[in-house]
Amino acid sequence: MRFSTALTAALDTEMNEHLLREDGQEDLCFAIWRPSRGRERLTALVGDVVLPEDGERHVHGNASFEPRYFLRALAHASADGAGLALLHSHPGGIGWQGMSPDDINAERRHAAQTLVATGLPLVGMTVAGDGSWSSRVWRRTEDGYNPDGCESVRVVGQRLCSSYNDRLVPAPAADGRLVRTVSAWGERAQADLARLHVGVIGAGSVGSMVAEALARLGIVKITLMDHDSVQLHNLDRCLHATRSDVGRAKVHVLRHALLSSSTAAEPDIRASELSVVEDEGFHSALDCDVLFSCVDRPWPRAALNLIAYAHLIPVVDGGIMIEAALRGMRGAHWRAHIAGPGRRCLECLEQYDPGLVQAEREGLLDDPEYIRGLPEDHALRRNENVFPFSMNVASFEVLQFIRMVVAPGGLADVGGEDYQFALGRHLRDYKACREECWYATRFQARGDQAGVAVTGNHAAAQAARLARRTRTTSQ
Amino acid sequence: MGGPEFARQLRDLGYQVTEQGDGNVRFPWEIPVGSRVGELITLGFTVPPDFPVTPPGGPCVTPALQHPHGAVHPAPFGSGWVYWSRPFPGWASTDRTVRTYMAHVRHLFGQI
Numbered sequence: 001m002r003f004s005t006a007l008t009a010a011l012d013t014e015m016n017e018h019l020l021r022e023d024g025q026e027d028l029c030f031a032i033w034r035p036s037r038g039r040e041r042l043t044a045l046v047g048d049v050v051l052p053e054d055g056e057r058h059v060h061g062n063a064s065f066e067p068r069y070f071l072r073a074l075a076h077a078s079a080d081g082a083g084l085a086l087l088h089s090h091p092g093g094i095g096w097q098g099m100s101p102d103d104i105n106a107e108r109r110h111a112a113q114t115l116v117a118t119g120l121p122l123v124g125m126t127v128a129g130d131g132s133w134s135s136r137v138w139r140r141t142e143d144g145y146n147p148d149g150c151e152s153v154r155v156v157g158q159r160l161c162s163s164y165n166d167r168l169v170p171a172p173a174a175d176g177r178l179v180r181t182v183s184a185w186g187e188r189a190q191a192d193l194a195r196l197h198v199g200v201i202g203a204g205s206v207g208s209m210v211a212e213a214l215a216r217l218g219i220v221k222i223t224l225m226d227h228d229s230v231q232l233h234n235l236d237r238c239l240h241a242t243r244s245d246v247g248r249a250k251v252h253v254l255r256h257a258l259l260s261s262s263t264a265a266e267p268d269i270r271a272s273e274l275s276v277v278e279d280e281g282f283h284s285a286l287d288c289d290v291l292f293s294c295v296d297r298p299w300p301r302a303a304l305n306l307i308a309y310a311h312l313i314p315v316v317d318g319g320i321m322i323e324a325a326l327r328g329m330r331g332a333h334w335r336a337h338i339a340g341p342g343r344r345c346l347e348c349l350e351q352y353d354p355g356l357v358q359a360e361r362e363g364l365l366d367d368p369e370y371i372r373g374l375p376e377d378h379a380l381r382r383n384e385n386v387f388p389f390s391m392n393v394a395s396f397e398v399l400q401f402i403r404m405v406v407a408p409g410g411l412a413d414v415g416g417e418d419y420q421f422a423l424g425r426h427l428r429d430y431k432a433c434r435e436e437c438w439y440a441t442r443f444q445a446r447g448d449q450a451g452v453a454v455t456g457n458h459a460a461a462q463a464a465r466l467a468r469r470t471r472t473t474s475q
Numbered sequence: 476m477g478g479p480e481f482a483r484q485l486r487d488l489g490y491q492v493t494e495q496g497d498g499n500v501r502f503p504w505e506i507p508v509g510s511r512v513g514e515l516i517t518l519g520f521t522v523p524p525d526f527p528v529t530p531p532g533g534p535c536v537t538p539a540l541q542h543p544h545g546a547v548h549p550a551p552f553g554s555g556w557v558y559w560s561r562p563f564p565g566w567a568s569t570d571r572t573v574r575t576y577m578a579h580v581r582h583l584f585g586q587i
Contacts, residue, residue, distance in 0.1 A: 302529065347567045355562035358523045358532035364548075364560055373546050434568065438528065451476055453524035 003150040004289075005123065005135040006036070006312040007046040008341040008445060009157020012131075015049055019089040019127050021059075028052075028063040028088040030073035032080055033123055036311045036447035038286030044123045044137065044150075045312055045447045046085055050076055062102065063088060070110055074117050081449060083120030086110065093128035096165050099136075099147070111138035111145035125153070132163040152195070154289055156312045157342040159412035160404045162192055162289065169195050177263040178218050189406045190218065194264065196405070197221040199288035201276050201304065203250040204228075205237035205385060206318065207294030209394035211254055212239055215262040215269070217398075222258065223288060224251040225272040225281055227461035229468055237387045247471055249273050273468075275461040276300050282455045286311055290404075292397060293317035293339075293346070299360040301352035303454040305345050309439040310450035314340035316401050317351055318393045322384040330422070334389060336396035337416030337429065338404055344431055345439040349416065356380075366460045392419065478522040481531075484573035498522040499551060501535075508585040516540070518580070519552045527571035533561035534580050542587060559583060 007015075011031075019027050030050040036043040056069035077084040086107055090097050099107075107124040114122040115138075122138040124147065133153035138145050151168045155161040164171070171191035174182050182190045198219050200211045203226035214222055230238065230245045230253055238250065240257035251271035258269050274281030277299050285291055285307060293304045293315050301317070308315040318336035322329065339346045346352060356365070364370040365380060374381055396417050404412050416429035433440040443450045478498035485492045490502040501519035506512055519535035535550035539557040550556035561583055569575045 302525075306528075353562065353564070353566075354529045355564055355566045357529040358521070359560060359562055361523065362521075362532055362560075364532070370546065370560065436568075436570075438571075452528055453477065454528075456524065 002041045003044070003135075003137045003148055004041055005033075005044045005046060005125065005133070005150050005153040006445075007133075007153075007155055008312065009155055009159065009161075010341070011046060011049065011445075012133075012155045012157075015087060016127060016131065018049070018051060019087065020091060020129065020131075021089075024091050025059050025061055026063045026089050026091060027059055028057055028065060028086065030069070031085045031087060031125075032073075032077045032082040033085050033120075034082050034445065034447040034449050035120065036286055037283065038288075039280070039283045041151075041287045042137070043286070043311070043447070044083065044085065044135070045445045046123075046125070047082065047445045048076075048080075064106075074114060077114075078117045083118050083123060084114045085123040085125055087125040087127065089127050089129075091129045093126075093132075094130045095128060095132050096134045096163055097126040097128050097132075098134075099124075099126070104147070107136075107138060107147070108145050112140075114138075115140060131161075134163060134165065152289070154312070156314060156340055158404075159407050160290065160314055162196065164192070164195055171195065172218070172220050173265055174218060175263075175265060181217060181263075185406050185408070193402070193405055194218045194220055196289045197223070197287060198401075199223040199225060199285050199291040200294060201225050201285065201291055201300065202294030202296075203238075203254045204234065204294060205239075205387065205390035206320075206394045206397070207292065208239035208241070208250075208254050209391055210292050210294060210397055211258055212261055213394065213398040215258040215264075215267065217402075218263045220264045220266065221268040221270075223270045223272060223284060224254055224258075225274060225276060225284065226250045227273055227275045227278075227458065227464050229464055237385055237390050247468065249468055273461075273465055275458045277303050277455050278458050278461060279455045282307075286313070288313060290401060291315045292401070294397075297360055297365060298352035298354070298356040299454075301346050302354060302357050305339060305347055305352075305439055306443060306450065306452055306454050308339040309341065309345060310443045310446045310452070312341065312445055314338050314343075314404065315346070316397045317346055317349075318397045319351060320385060320389050320393055321379070322382065322386070322389070324382075324384050332386075332389060332421040333418060334393045334396070334421075335416060335418045335429075336393060336400050338400050338413075341440070341444060343413065344416065344429070344433050345437060347439060348431075348433040348437050349429075361456055363459050389421070476528075477524040477526050481520065481522040481526050481573055488574060488577070495552075498524060498526075501552065506584050508581055509587050511540070511584070511587060519550065519556065521551055527573075530563045530566050530571075530576055530579075533559045534583065535559075540587065542583065544586065 033044040050073040057065040125135045135150040136147035255271040320334040322332040418427040520531040537556045546560045550558035
């Protein structure tokens with residue numbers, strides 16, 4: 001199992017105000033964390049901070065704390081069913097921090113009691129003077145309690161800032177193929193981009209072009225997820241799919257092509273024939289740092305919306321609406337935006353109707369008779385699409401992603417983008433979630449404890465995989 | 476969440492609820508509106524596991540009454556039942572309670 005840590009930008013600011021003191025001395029505090037378990041990675045989602053009360057901690061160049069502070073924080077974590085994190089600062093440090101013997105002793109001394117009281121390992125975190133975080137998970141081994149280094153700490157808000165453990169996730173070397181890309185934003189930004197594990201959910205017209213862009217950007221680890229097969233009517237839009245691929249899994253066609261397109265020295269491109277609403281697919285998505293939602297159905301969008309807020313994994317999403325008319329085309333518009341803490345969620349953006357999720361679970365959205373019974377102007381009856389439109393949506397989505405990470409000119413968020421094709425007009429959406437939005441409030445950073453069951457049996461996905469297996473067997 | 480929460484809220488509203496497992500709940504109900512006002516029927520719901528985040532897809536009804544707008548399907552409650560697929564529009568902007576959902580159900584029966 002690999003480990004990482006994540007927190008919201010708002011919490012990062014709150015904790016830095018305490019830990020990075022004006023007098024330059026070290027400081028410390030406790031916080032609670034909740035688990036987000038993927039297939040291969042456990043992420044500690046840091047939640048509420050438990051600041052010290054008078055006399056509970058002492059600052060003397062370094063920092064120390066009274067047992068009663070630890071016990072109070074531990075009781076808080078245990079009562080919440082959460083884990084406990086011990087955080088301290090290295091004000092003079094830059095980047096990922098190592099641990100001094102005092103740091104190790106302070107954390108090791110409290111690891112056993114934390115595990116017994118909460119059932120979860122103690123997480124240690126350090127913030128450096130430049131705001132970089134480092135973290136480790138204290139696990140019980142044969143010879144006592146020892147720290148397992150986390151691979152990264154991501155701070156999720158309008159900007160996505162990640163600190164990387166260079167020992168576990170070294171910066172990938174950018175060779176001559178990436179010279180022009182690196183010259184746009186520098187080696188540091190390229191290293192941060194390239195080390196993100198990016199998931200592309202949906203390998204259709206938009207997803208295939210998003211994935212191509214990510215591969216050429218030098219992103220090392222890309223997970224492609226789609227249960228569907230290439231069909232004849234996909235060939236006008238799905239990048240790399242040709243007539244000879246009809247009947248094959250979209251993700252395998254795409255993966256094969258990306259291995260050639262990728263500019264990463266050692267690309268790690270995975271193909272999953274699952275749906276994100278299937279349990280295993282959902283947990284594979286939790287191994288990612290960023291997800292692209294290239295789906296057009298309500299159930300997977302609802303699942304991705306939960307992941308964005310409960311599991312602190314930003315979701316880049318978009319969509320196309322074509323207004324076809326009896327004679328010609330009236331117009332079209334498409335959108336791109338990111339869902340995550342500090343941004344508007346997919347439900348508030350009306351990118352899906354929660355009232356239709358159950359209909360999809362019941363298989364009705366794959367029933368042609370049911371679809372025919374919907375009003376003519378219903379979104380689910382609209383299946384027009386055009387390659388250049390998908391190309392533009394994909395580019396908007398990738399640009400939203402780059403802006404979130406690179407923050408050109410310090411700007412990480414320009415709101416959602418809406419392009420009106422007929423008028424050539426580009427609009428922005430700066431609205432926040434509704435005040436009563438559950439995603440931005442009660443689900444945020446709850447991880448596995450969000451208490452929302454979004455996965456289930458996906459009959460269409462199972463049927464698609466069976467059809468491919470049957471086709472392969474009979475050939 | 477899910478079926479147990481839906482059943483709990485129904486009981487709080489005074490309904491005599493039977494939970495069948497797998498998120499299926501049913502209860503006797505007197506039609507309050509429309510052409511069949513006053514008739515006693517049984518309503519059933521397949522409650523999504525993430526209720527109240529998402530609502531049921533519509534009511535299951537016995538006797539097997541037809542709805543004039545169609546979209547009537549076989550129901551998971553057995554013979555003699557039908558399922559009216561009637562997604563709740565604008566669920567996200569409501570308080571996401573069973574009381575609000577039942578107002579939607581009353582509206583559907585007002586159409587027959």
